[in-house]
Amino acid sequence: MTGYVIVKWFHVMMAITALGANLTYGLWFTRAGREPQYFGFVMRTVRILDNRIANPAYGLLLLSGFAMTGMAHIPISTPWVLTGLILWVLLIIIAAAGYTPALRRGIEAFDAGGAASPAFQQAAARGRTLGILLILIAIVIVWVMVAKPGG
Numbered sequence: 001m002t003g004y005v006i007v008k009w010f011h012v013m014m015a016i017t018a019l020g021a022n023l024t025y026g027l028w029f030t031r032a033g034r035e036p037q038y039f040g041f042v043m044r045t046v047r048i049l050d051n052r053i054a055n056p057a058y059g060l061l062l063l064s065g066f067a068m069t070g071m072a073h074i075p076i077s078t079p080w081v082l083t084g085l086i087l088w089v090l091l092i093i094i095a096a097a098g099y100t101p102a103l104r105r106g107i108e109a110f111d112a113g114g115a116a117s118p119a120f121q122q123a124a125a126r127g128r129t130l131g132i133l134l135i136l137i138a139i140v141i142v143w144v145m146v147a148k149p150g151g
Helices: 003-034 036-071 079-113 118-147
Strands: none
Touching (some): 036 079
């Protein structure tokens, strides 16, 4: 087994971990919507999943991806690599500037006024929209990495 195969295996495991964790958020929030008293617990759990599992995995994806391009002598300018990298940067910007603050505001609004408060509803709607967008971007990244269009 070569070093490249080990790094590739690690890269795939991090993709499964990051996207897999993110995909569970919809289930968490759907269940909390049926029992709104649990929104605080659910949002804090999603924040833990994001901060301790998904986000570190996204960071390790970048590092292992760079390692693989170096090991395989694949230029970063290769269309599928560059596309994936641009989408990854977009995903990180949207997550850091939009989703994470919306989740934080949702927790604060829930603690201050409960699930029925307008501030909570607004934060939840923003988080839901951004969450769906982020999942779609992540799925496209996986497709680009697997299909390698243009290269």
